[in-house]
Amino acid sequence: MSDRLMVATRKGLFTLTRGGSGWTTKLIGFSGTPVTNALRRNGTVYAALNDGHFGPKLHRSDDDGRHWREIAPPAFPAEAAGAPSLFQIWALDDGGAGRPARLWIGGIPAGLFRSDDGGESWQLMSSLWDVPERARWFGGGYDAAGIHSVSPDPRDPSRVLIAISSGGVWETRDDGVTWAALGKGLVAPYVPPEQAEDPAVQDPHRVSRCAAAPDVMWMQHHAGMYRSTDAGAHWTRLTPPCDDFGFAVAAHPRDAQTAWFVPAIKDECRMPRDGALAVTRTKDGGKSWQVLRQGLPQHDAYDLIYRHGLDVDTSGERLAMGSTTGALWTSDDAGESWRLVNAHLPPIYALRFI
Amino acid sequence: MAEIHFTSHLRNLVPAGPLFAAGATVGEALSNLFAGEPQVRGYVLDDRGALRKHVCIFADGVRLERDAALSCRIGPSSKLYVMQALSGG
Numbered sequence: 001m002s003d004r005l006m007v008a009t010r011k012g013l014f015t016l017t018r019g020g021s022g023w024t025t026k027l028i029g030f031s032g033t034p035v036t037n038a039l040r041r042n043g044t045v046y047a048a049l050n051d052g053h054f055g056p057k058l059h060r061s062d063d064d065g066r067h068w069r070e071i072a073p074p075a076f077p078a079e080a081a082g083a084p085s086l087f088q089i090w091a092l093d094d095g096g097a098g099r100p101a102r103l104w105i106g107g108i109p110a111g112l113f114r115s116d117d118g119g120e121s122w123q124l125m126s127s128l129w130d131v132p133e134r135a136r137w138f139g140g141g142y143d144a145a146g147i148h149s150v151s152p153d154p155r156d157p158s159r160v161l162i163a164i165s166s167g168g169v170w171e172t173r174d175d176g177v178t179w180a181a182l183g184k185g186l187v188a189p190y191v192p193p194e195q196a197e198d199p200a201v202q203d204p205h206r207v208s209r210c211a212a213a214p215d216v217m218w219m220q221h222h223a224g225m226y227r228s229t230d231a232g233a234h235w236t237r238l239t240p241p242c243d244d245f246g247f248a249v250a251a252h253p254r255d256a257q258t259a260w261f262v263p264a265i266k267d268e269c270r271m272p273r274d275g276a277l278a279v280t281r282t283k284d285g286g287k288s289w290q291v292l293r294q295g296l297p298q299h300d301a302y303d304l305i306y307r308h309g310l311d312v313d314t315s316g317e318r319l320a321m322g323s324t325t326g327a328l329w330t331s332d333d334a335g336e337s338w339r340l341v342n343a344h345l346p347p348i349y350a351l352r353f354i
Numbered sequence: 355m356a357e358i359h360f361t362s363h364l365r366n367l368v369p370a371g372p373l374f375a376a377g378a379t380v381g382e383a384l385s386n387l388f389a390g391e392p393q394v395r396g397y398v399l400d401d402r403g404a405l406r407k408h409v410c411i412f413a414d415g416v417r418l419e420r421d422a423a424l425s426c427r428i429g430p431s432s433k434l435y436v437m438q439a440l441s442g443g
Binding site for chain 2: 136138139140141142143144165166190191192194195203222268
């Protein structure tokens with residue numbers, strides 16, 4: 001199981017390391033500054049900042065946070081339609097197998113940026129920015145639409161799936177030359193009924209792909225939970241025995257039938273039902289569900305888990321979950337039981353096993 | 355008269371089902387509707403009478419730009435949807 005976690009928060013970047021006496025929390029950078037996402041790849045840590053006064057910034061460290069170097073963040077080119085300006089780096093993901101120097105950034109507004117030199121330079125995927133359907137995208141949680149999920153196909157990194165709040169699920173099969181909207185079966189009840197099945201107005205809160213069965217994807221949508229077995233082309237609505245609103249979802253890395261969600265009351269309410277935090281899990285592709293509560297607060301809890309606030313390690317047994325109120329839990333038994341690691345972190349935006 | 359639907363999030367302020375109001379523009383139709391349903395006005399418009407930032411209006415299937423929404427011309431059988439924009443949270 002993975003013994004290290006990286007945690008991006010409203011007030012800096014932390015690592016959590018598990019030793020003989022449990023998890024140790026360490027602030028490794030950017031004290032006081034919002035860190036919207038972070039990634040560790042090939043020994044390099046990347047941290048995306050959103051400085052309240054000075055905008056989105058990007059830093060890298062080659063020694064796990066002892067020293068940081070600011071590198072140029074992605075920027076919309078002057079000729080980009082609509083004169084956009086990058087407000088926030090939301091998704092920060094690696095380029096997939098066989099692309100060791102590639103990184104992806106999803107922004108707010110919903111520009112997708114690619115680096116093929118380890119983050120030293122960035123290029124807007126204008127092929128996506130210029131799709132005519134962008135006129136129907138709109139902000140989900142922020143003023144402008146944003147890209148929060150970027151998932152290269154482990155079998156073929158030129159196939160990349162992204163998800164936009166709110167702008168649907170898109171895929172390229174030719175390394176970003178062309179893009180197509182996917183998402184048959186998704187339904188958006190927040191637009192006039194005749195537009196509810198328009199792929200370009202869907203609000204996928206988060207998409208998580210099974211690493212060992214890459215055609216299997218799980219989605220927490222603004223209005224329901226879904227699963228796809230054909231790489232996002234078609235989605236089937238899931239029906240857990242509890243709230244089906246939320247933001248986070250984690251796919252088991254090896255078992256295509258297993259995934260975890262964190263339910264909350266929909267959708268203007270956004271807190272655990274009855275103040276009792278739970279994780280929902282299916283182990284049979286969504287036919288049946290376990291509502292897992294052991295070790296999680298069962299009264300007076302108002303923790304919400306954001307899109308990037310839930311992760312599972314490569315074993316599929318250890319999970320970590322961080323909340324808007326700065327609480328962080330881990331599980332070593334696939335979610336059956338949870339242990340509170342820290343109740344007093346800043347609001348948690350993203351966490352990852354490293 | 356325009357047929358006006360409100361998001362279910364305002365169900366405790368306006369009755370379910372479409373309401374009807376006359377007006378040559380979205381703003382006129384809403385103003386006429388608010389005359390009979392004054393309790394909902396402050397949820398849709400701000401204190402200066404502008405459309406609230408996180409409210410969006412569809413007119414005949416088209417999502418209107420916020421700054422131009424109230425002045426958008428509509429017909430006697432137009433259908434309006436007053437929705438919460440997901441940008442609001």
